[in-house]
Amino acid sequence: xxxxxxxxHRALSGSGAEPGKPFAQVATRALEWLLPPTCPGCRAQxxxxxxxxxxxxxxITFLGNPQCSTCGFPFTFxxxxxxxxxxxxxxxxxxxxxxxxxxxxxxxxxASRDLVLAFKHxxxxxxxxxxAAWLERAGAELIGDADVIVPVPLHWMRLYTRRxxxxxxxxxxxxxxxxxxxxxxxxxxxxxxxxxxxxxxxxRFLNVQGVFRVPSHQMAALEGKCxxxxxxxxxxxxxxxxAAKALLSAGARQVDVLTLARVVRT
Ligand SMILES: [Zn+2]
Ligand SMILES: [Zn+2]
Numbered sequence: 109x110x111x112x113x114x115x116x117h118r119a120l121s122g123s124g125a126e127p128g129k130p131f132a133q134v135a136t137r138a139l140e141w142l143l144p145p146t147c148p149g150c151r152a153q154x155x156x157x158x159x160x161x162x163x164x165x166x167x168i169t170f171l172g173n174p175q176c177s178t179c180g181f182p183f184t185f186x187x188x189x190x191x192x193x194x195x196x197x198x199x200x201x202x203x204x205x206x207x208x209x210x211x212x213x214x215x216x217x218x219a220s221r222d223l224v225l226a227f228k229h230x231x232x233x234x235x236x237x238x239x240a241a242w243l244e245r246a247g248a249e250l251i252g253d254a255d256v257i258v259p260v261p262l263h264w265m266r267l268y269t270r271r272x273x274x275x276x277x278x279x280x281x282x283x284x285x286x287x288x289x290x291x292x293x294x295x296x297x298x299x300x301x302x303x304x305x306x307x308x309x310x311x312r313f314l315n316v317q318g319v320f321r322v323p324s325h326q327m328a329a330l331e332g333k334c335x336x337x338x339x340x341x342x343x344x345x346x347x348x349x350x351a352a353k354a355l356l357s358a359g360a361r362q363v364d365v366l367t368l369a370r371v372v373r374t
């Protein structure tokens with residue numbers, strides 16, 4: 109546990125009743141058993157925990173084929189050969205991103221924003237198994253090829269203030285579901301960067317330049333591996349693209365990207 113980021117993560121957000129787990133977390137877990145289950149999308153009461161209410165199912169735009177084979181941009185109709193193996197969107201045709209394939213479970217829009225933000229900032233890590241099930245469906249092909257699942261790491265100071273890394277939460281839940289090893293130690297974020305939220309496209313790429321690194325003692329473990337990189341939202345692809353480059357230049361054979369949501373600009 110020589111890396112402050114992964115070390116802290118493991119200490120704070122492991123599952124089960126490990127020694128030293130803060131009392132507040134145990135109390136929250138107990139409350140979840142007592143209170144009626146609510147919908148992650150709108151907090152309406154639902155009959156069973158871990159699912160959306162019918163209204164939210166209707167509103168959230170789940171993504172799938174037909175789509176750009178490289179970045180997962182959804183097409184309204186099939187534009188290439190059936191099966192869409194090599195169907196690229198305009199952006200990917202102009203410049204191929206560093207990763208091989210990116211997929212997302214749903215569109216990041218007005219209907220899904222609260223869901224994503226609450227997962228990121230409001231301690232709703234209990235939704236991770238539900239999100240992992242969605243990721244499993246959206247990224248079945250990618251998961252089938254993956255040797256390891258790696259979350260996009262946070263800088264340790266940001267992890268300290270947020271208390272958990274939302275990408276690591278879904279990555280671990282997906283790893284449990286799909287029986288692909290969870291390997292957060294393969295990628296670290298030693299350099300701080302500004303929040304990408306208010307930056308334009310070009311500034312986003314500059315902001316994350318050089319922020320990720322594969323620790324030298326992990327390079328042998330990464331060598332020749334097909335990595336499935338997990339993040340919560342894909343916007344311009346600057347963050348996952350930079351992370352993919354770091355993994356590839358340190359010896360990964362291939363990097364695919366799976367995110368909970370993606371911005372769909374038309
Ligand atoms: Zn709902
Ligand atoms: Zn594309």
